[in-house]
Amino acid sequence: MKLTKTTAILLVLAAGLNAPAPAQNLMLDEIVVRGQKEKLNQENLTMREVGESSAKDIGEALAQVEGVNIVRKGAIANDVVLRGFQKDNINVLVDGARLHGACPNRMDSPAFHYDFAQIEKVEIIKGPYDLANPGGMGGAVNAVSKKPARGLGAGLNLTYGSYDSVNASAIGSYGAESFDALAGYAYKYSRAPESGDGRRITEIYPATSGNRYKDSAVNSRAYEINTGWGKLGVNPTADSRAEFYYSYQDADHVLYPYLLMDAEYDRTNLFNASYRLANLANGDGQLRAQLYWNKVDHLMDDRYRASSTPSGMVTREYSMRTIAVTDTSGAKLQGDLPLGDGTLRAGADYYRRNWDAVNRRAMASAYAPLNMIPDADIDNAGVFAEYERPVSDRLTLKGGARGDFASAETGTANTVAAAGTEKDYTEISANAQLTYKPSERLEFFAGLARGARLPDQKELFVSIPNTGVTPTTNKNTFGNPGLDPTINHEADLGAKYSTEKFYVNASVFYSDLRNYINLAGYESAGPVRNITFENVDAVILGAEAGAQLSLPANLYARASLSYARGENTSGDRPLSEMPPLKGSASLRYDDGTLMLEAVEQLAARQTRVDSSLQEAKTAGWGVTDLKAGYTRGDFSLYAGVNNLFDKYYYTHLSYLRDPFASGLKVPESGRNFYVTAAVRF
Numbered sequence: 001m002k003l004t005k006t007t008a009i010l011l012v013l014a015a016g017l018n019a020p021a022p023a024q025n026l027m028l029d030e031i032v033v034r035g036q037k038e039k040l041n042q043e044n045l046t047m048r049e050v051g052e053s054s055a056k057d058i059g060e061a062l063a064q065v066e067g068v069n070i071v072r073k074g075a076i077a078n079d080v081v082l083r084g085f086q087k088d089n090i091n092v093l094v095d096g097a098r099l100h101g102a103c104p105n106r107m108d109s110p111a112f113h114y115d116f117a118q119i120e121k122v123e124i125i126k127g128p129y130d131l132a133n134p135g136g137m138g139g140a141v142n143a144v145s146k147k148p149a150r151g152l153g154a155g156l157n158l159t160y161g162s163y164d165s166v167n168a169s170a171i172g173s174y175g176a177e178s179f180d181a182l183a184g185y186a187y188k189y190s191r192a193p194e195s196g197d198g199r200r201i202t203e204i205y206p207a208t209s210g211n212r213y214k215d216s217a218v219n220s221r222a223y224e225i226n227t228g229w230g231k232l233g234v235n236p237t238a239d240s241r242a243e244f245y246y247s248y249q250d251a252d253h254v255l256y257p258y259l260l261m262d263a264e265y266d267r268t269n270l271f272n273a274s275y276r277l278a279n280l281a282n283g284d285g286q287l288r289a290q291l292y293w294n295k296v297d298h299l300m301d302d303r304y305r306a307s308s309t310p311s312g313m314v315t316r317e318y319s320m321r322t323i324a325v326t327d328t329s330g331a332k333l334q335g336d337l338p339l340g341d342g343t344l345r346a347g348a349d350y351y352r353r354n355w356d357a358v359n360r361r362a363m364a365s366a367y368a369p370l371n372m373i374p375d376a377d378i379d380n381a382g383v384f385a386e387y388e389r390p391v392s393d394r395l396t397l398k399g400g401a402r403g404d405f406a407s408a409e410t411g412t413a414n415t416v417a418a419a420g421t422e423k424d425y426t427e428i429s430a431n432a433q434l435t436y437k438p439s440e441r442l443e444f445f446a447g448l449a450r451g452a453r454l455p456d457q458k459e460l461f462v463s464i465p466n467t468g469v470t471p472t473t474n475k476n477t478f479g480n481p482g483l484d485p486t487i488n489h490e491a492d493l494g495a496k497y498s499t500e501k502f503y504v505n506a507s508v509f510y511s512d513l514r515n516y517i518n519l520a521g522y523e524s525a526g527p528v529r530n531i532t533f534e535n536v537d538a539v540i541l542g543a544e545a546g547a548q549l550s551l552p553a554n555l556y557a558r559a560s561l562s563y564a565r566g567e568n569t570s571g572d573r574p575l576s577e578m579p580p581l582k583g584s585a586s587l588r589y590d591d592g593t594l595m596l597e598a599v600e601q602l603a604a605r606q607t608r609v610d611s612s613l614q615e616a617k618t619a620g621w622g623v624t625d626l627k628a629g630y631t632r633g634d635f636s637l638y639a640g641v642n643n644l645f646d647k648y649y650y651t652h653l654s655y656l657r658d659p660f661a662s663g664l665k666v667p668e669s670g671r672n673f674y675v676t677a678a679v680r681f
């Protein structure tokens, strides 16, 4: 493997390095943060990394993190996959609040509903080690929103790139001792990107396909998104703070070549309020209360596709449409209390998520409404406690447990469940973590954890009976109300070594999954396939390794490698939608004013596929990205080219599996350019 060799060379280089450290700078700070401050089962994506990149959304930006992959459905709204865990197997939070997308096909993944400009950093916990939130069996991704600094502040950001893509944002803030406030606005727009073969992603379907875009839509907007937000902080005393956050996002005309429909709109309201009391119990204790609410309205249909061409049965502007709404509200109370030599953290939380999706299709019963997701509620109440304590100078122990009581209940009826169908669940999560630091430079981590997650409303109750109209809908897709929660028993081992100029880490994990919720397809006597969710036993194991080092002459090198292997042990076949081995290597010149960077991204081919879902193998690929930057005081200018050699490629997660398989893969963008200007004062 080429990359391992690169890593080995970097290691050798690093070992030979002994030059005096240059003046503190951002790149060296990062090495110190990763080496000394971050835990081994944790990663952070900073907005420095995002600001220089041409990433269109948080998902795309996170894809550079070890262990993270994305599902590409179109030009934007990428879904985050952590160590092969995706969808509800991981928690995606914003300021600790749960946020769900409304689309039954995850067009609007949770991370799509906030803008970069709202975010200070994104924290990633690998494995079921976050006891403060229910679910998150495979890990957690938490975006932390920006806080106003003291005095007057403002930030402007403008990116323009290939396909007329625009990413613009403006933020103004004011901070005083007793209060602070922040307001921001962001606008994003792009036409349909072109892949390495010169075709737009709206041109992937053959002329005979019902999924092909109409001529009028081929070069239309791929998305247009407006987001506005505000934050108000009040500090009644030196030790207390209340925060109120509100954000509204209107995403318009978002094209998803990955799916059979496109989104006409996604409208997201997000509200978050918190109150914190610090300095309790002689200084180290604190209490935090939080209330949140968010709601997404989503409309998707096939008006831009050939399938909506008027015919005997297609008498409206669409042949299929789904209107979906999800509404999530929650409350949390959490306290930190010094106890003995350690800290006890305990809390209680509650959330309710409602999800409703009504589908209408042109068929014999002429656009009759169908309760695809039958207005179902999930209620979850939980309590947790964890204790962290240094055992010696070198050894720290952390452990805790969490219990959840949950229920799912339908509000309307469909072919899967009657109205008022109720299911109850009880779950226990727990973990023990050991951090051992034999020296300042070396650190080991060992963790044992049990995590759990509920089946969601779609997995339990979805109903999409076959229409018999087109081959692409020649499937019966039904939820399974008998699903049990998935339990993950996971073991993690990690090690890292760091100096002021060098950082290297490696982690391995083994995840034993009981009642893993798996999508499976079955042939029936006729031409109709039956698709449903079922509990299976599975194993995911994997590893990540990364290195970052400071070389002489303001040069910095970085490399990473991640792999996850999934096996459906009940079905004796590979787990579906597992990303292949991937890696990256980069070299950067950065003197604090001028920056130049070359990044090579690589992915191996994926041959481990699930035959039951008719998954296809995917070829390996490698692409080269270049970028340059100039920073002076408050002003920064970045320019870059991605996919320098205009390669035509797609990732293994770039096509939809059944039940809505279009049969085609959504390629990544071909060679594309961008320029960003940013001012902050």
Ligand SMILES: [Cu+2]
Pocket: 103, 104, 105, 106, 107, 108, 263, 298, 299, 300
């Ligand atoms: Cu949708």
